[in-house]
Amino acid sequence: MVLNYPRRLSEEQELLINTVNELNNKFGEKYWSDIDIDHEYPEEFVKEFTKMGLFKVPVPEEYDGAGLGITDAPLILEEINAYGGNSQPFHGQYYMSWLISKFGTEDQKRRLFKDLGNGKIRMQSMGLTEPDAGSNTPKISTFAEKHGDKYIINGQKIFTSRIEQSDYILIVARTRKYENVTKKTDGISLFLLGPEERKNIEFNRIKTMFNSQTYQLFLKDVEVSSEQLIGEENKGFSYLMHVLDPERILIASESIGDMRWFIEKSSEYASNRIVFDRPIGQNQGVQFPIADMYAKMLSVASLRDVASNLYDNNGNIKKIGELANSAKYLASEYAWQAANVAMDTFGGYGVAVDTGIERKFREARLYKVAPIANNLVLSYLGHNVLNMPKSY
């Protein structure tokens, strides 16, 4: 059983959800539990996902894609998580495709989109975070120095996900040093590195508490051609907003999916587990936290929908930022609460690997810190929306 909720879906969205649920039913929770044990990439799932055309979703129609936007695509990821899966290993290709369709050149689109849709290539890795900058993104120091029609990139990245599972990687680099710009976000450029340049990046996988493919990268004199620049030099930060806001909406959707899974598991278990000769869910101390999570799930799903609608209707980017960040913040906090409610409901069985609760508990924790730490979301709302003094 999977938990559903009242919402207005178009026929196209219903179809999308049914398609992804065929896949969910085919793989089942055991698949996700098995790959969790050895921290393996969900290769078989991603192959089927591709075969079913689900990577064509963000590809524009003129390149043989479905051309769907932020109101539709996140529903796919939500559904995968609601069935006990984990969309984190492949969600990157969605926001990267949107970035290329908005800011890529005609040549980049032609070269990439056909093969992204049919799975010949993957583009699901973005190296932004750096060890010495952390949440202070503009302070990145990876530098791309221009030499004629080439750039030479030097620097380090941390927590770049899926480099081994990507043919194309987005590297965010400075083309003007932090010390030499008046506005901190100026002087940042985006480069799409292909299979050739990828060979020149050294990387180490970082062991994490859940199944994730994330790496430390070392870029030493990596040469890229100016054709690999996305958009204009030095303006990359403004383009990044078109990756980061959709990414926040995708992440919020995955957390909403996680909540649905935790609520379903908790309510089912609470109705069936008999202690003191009655179901534990008859006790309001057990029942109310689960019902509370359901109400919170409905509220944040609505907020996510407002954010995605505004994005797809070319709303004001600042307002989208406000809504997308708030949706990511609330959904990740609520999903973490729901994970703890499930742990409490299951008593000792919550930590038993076979129930799956501990796996999803570990997975749900990530989105409180990535792709942006929740304190930084609150700072953003405090400074940029509520005009309170800046802490940095």
Ligand SMILES: Cc1cc2nc3c(=O)[nH]c(=O)nc-3n(C[C@H](O)[C@H](O)[C@H](O)COP(=O)(O)OP(=O)(O)OC[C@H]3O[C@@H](n4cnc5c(N)ncnc54)[C@H](O)[C@@H]3O)c2cc1C
């Ligand atoms: C599994 C995983 C996958 C990831 N994948 C990617 C990826 O693919 N690409 C990529 O670029 N990055 C990725 N990241 C990085 C992620 O985006 C960062 O970890 C995150 O942005 C936080 O940065 P940090 O870890 O350096 O924390 P820090 O910036 O060191 O912050 C540590 C703590 O201090 C708090 N803090 C810092 N400054 C302030 C302040 N001014 N006010 C209040 N609190 C503050 C933060 O909230 C946080 O709780 C990934 C991370 C993980 C764990």
